[in-house]
Amino acid sequence: MKAHFTKTLLEVRDLEVSFKGIKTITALSGISFSIGESETLALVGETGCGKSVVAHAIVRLLPPESRVKGIVELVGKSLLELSEKEIAKIRGKEIGIVFQNPSLALNPVYSIGHQLAEPLRVHRKEKKKEAISKAATVLKNMGFVNVAEWISYYPSWCSGGMNQRFLIAASTMLDPILLIADEPGKGLDRKCITELEIELKKLKGEKKTAMLLISHDLGFVQRLADRVAVMYAGEVVELAESSIFFERPLHPYSKGLLNSLPENGFVPIPGFSPPLSDPPSGCKFHPRCSLRKKSCTERHPELKEIDERSVRCFLYP
Numbered sequence: 001m002k003a004h005f006t007k008t009l010l011e012v013r014d015l016e017v018s019f020k021g022i023k024t025i026t027a028l029s030g031i032s033f034s035i036g037e038s039e040t041l042a043l044v045g046e047t048g049c050g051k052s053v054v055a056h057a058i059v060r061l062l063p064p065e066s067r068v069k070g071i072v073e074l075v076g077k078s079l080l081e082l083s084e085k086e087i088a089k090i091r092g093k094e095i096g097i098v099f100q101n102p103s104l105a106l107n108p109v110y111s112i113g114h115q116l117a118e119p120l121r122v123h124r125k126e127k128k129k130e131a132i133s134k135a136a137t138v139l140k141n142m143g144f145v146n147v148a149e150w151i152s153y154y155p156s157w158c159s160g161g162m163n164q165r166f167l168i169a170a171s172t173m174l175d176p177i178l179l180i181a182d183e184p185g186k187g188l189d190r191k192c193i194t195e196l197e198i199e200l201k202k203l204k205g206e207k208k209t210a211m212l213l214i215s216h217d218l219g220f221v222q223r224l225a226d227r228v229a230v231m232y233a234g235e236v237v238e239l240a241e242s243s244i245f246f247e248r249p250l251h252p253y254s255k256g257l258l259n260s261l262p263e264n265g266f267v268p269i270p271g272f273s274p275p276l277s278d279p280p281s282g283c284k285f286h287p288r289c290s291l292r293k294k295s296c297t298e299r300h301p302e303l304k305e306i307d308e309r310s311v312r313c314f315l316y317p
Helices: 051-058 084-090 112-123 127-140 161-171 190-207 216-224 241-248 252-259 294-298
Strands: 006-020 025-036 039-042 066-074 096-100 176-181 209-216 227-232 235-241 302-308 309-311
Touching: 006 051, 006 209, 025 051, 025 209, 025 235, 039 051, 039 216, 051 066, 051 176, 051 209, 066 209, 096 161, 112 127, 112 161, 161 190, 176 190, 176 227, 190 209, 216 235, 216 241, 227 241, 227 252, 235 241, 241 294
Parallel strands: 039 209, 039 227, 096 176, 176 209
Antiparallel strands: 006 025, 006 066, 227 235, 235 309, 302 309
16 A cells, blocks of 8 residues: 655565574564655554564664565665665664653763764764754754753653653754654653654654654554554554544454544453464464454465555455
């Protein structure tokens, strides 16, 4: 399913990730999606479904024991074929990254100003004073007051919400064309999540930044995403425009996710996600699906396009 945007920035096709150990574990299989200019695509699904593995695979930050196959292209440039030196230049410059847990992502021994200025000094070779001045401007544009005070602070002096906003500022200092935000609202209170939403919407509106948003918070996703890709056990089971998805989900797992929301009765999906080391035969969701048929236990469904969306389920021809 192609994005309804004029220019495709990121193209992911048949992405497969496995981890070699005593037993080889396939974490992702057949992941395909695209992200258009200024579009926000959200990856949703339960913990352990592989959402973060997708993000790490795109920017080549997986551990050495991983094996990656498929195609990942950023504006036609094959990211999986670049050298480590070449991909390091793209991280931060063309692809901004906001990973979960800002307390770990920010260096505790450097001030906020130093860490915001660092991308400018590394990638653009700007002088320290000029880079710090630009960092202060970015914080001011994000609504911070007493900017001179904030840039002298250290991460341990700040709340989780503040540190997450600093991470977003740092990741966008170089005006990347794509921002990968992995559970950016995790651990934040409602006020901080609202502030976070404002920052992300501002990035999209003012800088036309495209975004890969990874979240289990469906309300957050509904307010920010243009399209939604639902993941289950290492594969995409549904891909649709956000408004259509939230109004009329097709896959039984998608329906289960929405039914588990408080406003929909808080009905949990029975059972648990299968371990990636031992996935079930046939459709990976069939052990938890009330609509399963015999064929669901025997054959693995393909991702098929239906009415401008994609779904992996035998309920749909």
